Amino acid sequence: MTPVTYYVYRGGMPSPCQLPDSLAVVVAGTAGSGKSTLGRAIAERLRAPLVDLDSVTTPLLDALPSDALGGHWLTSPHALAIRAGRYAALRATAADALSTAGRVVVVAPFTAELAGGAEWEALRTALAPTEPHVVHVDGDPSVLASRRFSRGATRDAHRPDTPSVDPKIDVLSVDAELSTAQQLARVLPALGCRRPVDTDADIFTREFDAVLFDLDGTLVDSTASVVRSWRRFAEHFDVSMEALHANHGEPARTLVSLLLPAERHAEALAHVTDLEVTDAAGLHPIRGAAEFFASVPPQRRAIVTSGSVPIATARLAAAGYDRPAVFVTVDDVVNGKPNPEPFLLAAERLGVDPARCLVVEDAPAGIAAARAAGCAVLALTGTTAEEELTADLVVDGLDAVRVEVTGSGALRLAPTVVSLYR
Structure with missing residues (x-):
């Protein structure tokens, strides 16, 4: 054809x-x-x-x-x-x-x-x-x-x-x-309608020592599951969904603190955790994400998520990913995204300079955290309006780019020619 x-x-x-x-x-x-x-x-x-x-x-x-x-x-x-x-x-x-x-x-x-x-x-x-x-x-x-x-x-x-x-x-x-x-x-x-890749972007000229992945909306297509779980949470606790939409990508404990009094925080966190773990069944990888993730050497990749250990583990398993050695969740940090602490901790555990890390994200809070940590940012559409993705490069799927290992052992990002009619 x-x-x-x-x-x-x-x-x-x-x-x-x-x-x-x-x-x-x-x-x-x-x-x-x-x-x-x-x-x-x-x-x-x-x-x-x-x-x-x-x-x-x-x-x-x-x-x-x-x-x-x-x-x-x-x-x-x-x-x-x-x-x-x-x-x-x-x-x-x-x-x-x-x-x-x-x-x-x-x-x-x-x-x-x-x-x-x-x-x-x-x-x-x-x-x-x-x-x-x-x-x-x-x-x-x-x-x-x-x-x-x-x-x-x-x-x-x-x-x-x-x-x-x-x-x-x-x-x-x-x-x-x-x-x-x-x-x-x-x-x-x-x-066949793909977002054009800016092949002249400076990010393609840089070398990296590690790739730090967000989880939801980046590796796992969990956006609908997240929305559904928080909608049910909002109905149960009779709170507005507007604050939830406005703070996508931030930890659950932050959202709960914005919506409910302190004496209900523990109950609310337990409730939303149960909702999200239960709803994780049947989730799938984001377009091209499984292949992209697998192409990064295991010792040079990490997952950095605003989710808790039970939620993140359930979503990884549902989408068929192996848990990486470096797995930073909200339970590991004091300050979650948009604070840089999660990405700084991941770089530290990998033993690399944050300035030589590529972060893959889909949410403004995560992008802000990565930039504050000094990392380069590759952003994915599909969760947030494109104009809110202030990254070094924006793509509509991880099959639009690939990771290459240079002769010196560094990692480089390269554009991929995507053909739907083979």
């Missing part, structure tokens, strides 16, 4: 996308998952036509008298036939958009399609010869139910409870707990 360069716009600046000459993106998810919002955002970034099941069929169905259907169209005795007709209209509209524009983003629950079988084959046939990229948005059922209740759509009152689907086809899973920007940061690179 021939790659074609398109440009998407982030903050007014164009970024190249190596897209195939024909591209279909299918965004699936149950009601309340945020699939329509994400689908629209993808379509805007790709400048592709958006075909949404609700936009194509719901106005017509809502205009029909319910007595003609034997009830609301979602619960009508003819519901199966109505579904078949809705999806037939969706497929035909999507096929027209794809054949004329070369790209299309299609949004619907796609419950039956995710299970494979005849419905999935009908969708594939409609979009042929392009093989669709399927993005599946899913999340905590209680959150999705709350969103449906909050939006107050009439059809939701008639919608039967539909459990989340375990896809039987290949999908890119996206957590509904993430913001749209965070979801885009995971979807766009998979479609």
